[in-house]
Amino acid sequence: MLKNLTFLILLFAIIPLTSAQIVKVEMNPETLLPNDVAYCKIIFTPQRDTYVSGISIFSPSGVDIEPSGVSGVGKIPAGSSYEFPFTMKAKKSGIYTLTAHINTFNGTVKQSIVVRVLDIMPEIVLDKTVLHLNEVNEVSFSVTTPIEFDNIVVEPLFDANPKIIHVADGEGKFKFEPVKEESLKFKIKFYNGNNYHEIVRTIDVTYVQSRGVLINTSPRYLNTPIGDVNPIDIQITNLRADTIYSISIKAEGEILSSDEIQTPLLKPEETFLTEILFCSRKSGYHQINFTVCYSDELNYKHCKVKSVDINVLNESALKFSGIETEVGADGLTITGDVSNNGKSVAYNILISAISENLTKTYYIDQLDPSDFDSFEFTFPITTKAVRLKLQWKNEMGENFEKSEVIKINSPLTATKESSPFTYVIPVIVLIGVLIIVIFAWKRR
Numbered sequence: 001m002l003k004n005l006t007f008l009i010l011l012f013a014i015i016p017l018t019s020a021q022i023v024k025v026e027m028n029p030e031t032l033l034p035n036d037v038a039y040c041k042i043i044f045t046p047q048r049d050t051y052v053s054g055i056s057i058f059s060p061s062g063v064d065i066e067p068s069g070v071s072g073v074g075k076i077p078a079g080s081s082y083e084f085p086f087t088m089k090a091k092k093s094g095i096y097t098l099t100a101h102i103n104t105f106n107g108t109v110k111q112s113i114v115v116r117v118l119d120i121m122p123e124i125v126l127d128k129t130v131l132h133l134n135e136v137n138e139v140s141f142s143v144t145t146p147i148e149f150d151n152i153v154v155e156p157l158f159d160a161n162p163k164i165i166h167v168a169d170g171e172g173k174f175k176f177e178p179v180k181e182e183s184l185k186f187k188i189k190f191y192n193g194n195n196y197h198e199i200v201r202t203i204d205v206t207y208v209q210s211r212g213v214l215i216n217t218s219p220r221y222l223n224t225p226i227g228d229v230n231p232i233d234i235q236i237t238n239l240r241a242d243t244i245y246s247i248s249i250k251a252e253g254e255i256l257s258s259d260e261i262q263t264p265l266l267k268p269e270e271t272f273l274t275e276i277l278f279c280s281r282k283s284g285y286h287q288i289n290f291t292v293c294y295s296d297e298l299n300y301k302h303c304k305v306k307s308v309d310i311n312v313l314n315e316s317a318l319k320f321s322g323i324e325t326e327v328g329a330d331g332l333t334i335t336g337d338v339s340n341n342g343k344s345v346a347y348n349i350l351i352s353a354i355s356e357n358l359t360k361t362y363y364i365d366q367l368d369p370s371d372f373d374s375f376e377f378t379f380p381i382t383t384k385a386v387r388l389k390l391q392w393k394n395e396m397g398e399n400f401e402k403s404e405v406i407k408i409n410s411p412l413t414a415t416k417e418s419s420p421f422t423y424v425i426p427v428i429v430l431i432g433v434l435i436i437v438i439f440a441w442k443r444r
Contacts, residue, residue: 228342
């Protein structure tokens, strides 16, 4: 949209024996840039009926006028106006004075027209010139101009958002995520009157490395038995100067409580804390990989991978200890303990003692870390082997099982072998005593 800028010059010329004549000059735009075209108009208003034979415009070198005059204007009634339009163009900057001659029967009315041509283009000024690499920078700018221009548009010549910025009140802003160090170039488009212009401005900026997103992952315990639950603490801190969105943590490992955790956003300097539970059914070193992905304000996706190692010991979190067998009047008694050597609570613990067609069980609701519970089973004295089976659930709801066989020497056989021996000894002693008595009697 063109804005009419009016350069008004009023000339009151006193012509002999007549009243004043009024001359007004309009220019759009009123200040030109080199090679601009100004649309001009001379408006002549006489105070009484006046005959105008012609109008001529005289311009200095470097200024083109089209048309430079008109003839045979004719009679202009008092209070009416005559308009003479023309265009003016100057190739170089400077201040030029044009002279308009309005020829009437009563004499010539002269009017000076001063034209300013400035060779000064708009400049762009950024509110900050220190930018962070690999993160979103929000930059505001202002466009300074020596004169008032219309429809100013700034087009960043790099990957910025938005790509086209319509400047309002001389100000605008954009977001930019630089991946390498380079000067910023802007194309400025604008109108001066009906004259279209575009220029390119280059601004040198300084870059600093982004502090990025800090990811810390650490297992609660470096060594863990089979079946035990080991929490892995995860900490994500946004050290960037911009907000990050759609943060996801994907985990890869043997048995995990979750394979993905999400949080919507993290503002600068904010930290997100969470944990993932790990357990294993086999011993050895296990690597758990965490892939952290997030999007920035320009919807660019970033991913980082972090790994931790956990040593799973070649032993079970729950195990039997202190197992003893004893023969009594009621038969064979097996006693022992179940101890929790892990760092997590064990639930729904079932101890089964199995011998041939006979199975006996003992249930423990839960067992805390480093705690134990005792059990006792009674079987017939003829029992030769008992299989003890231990079943439980860990804090992740995973089922585990462990078993071992107890071999028993028959207590019945041992009892039968000891009975003859018990009676032979007194008989031998008695016979020996009798021999000694007989031998002593014969000597007397």
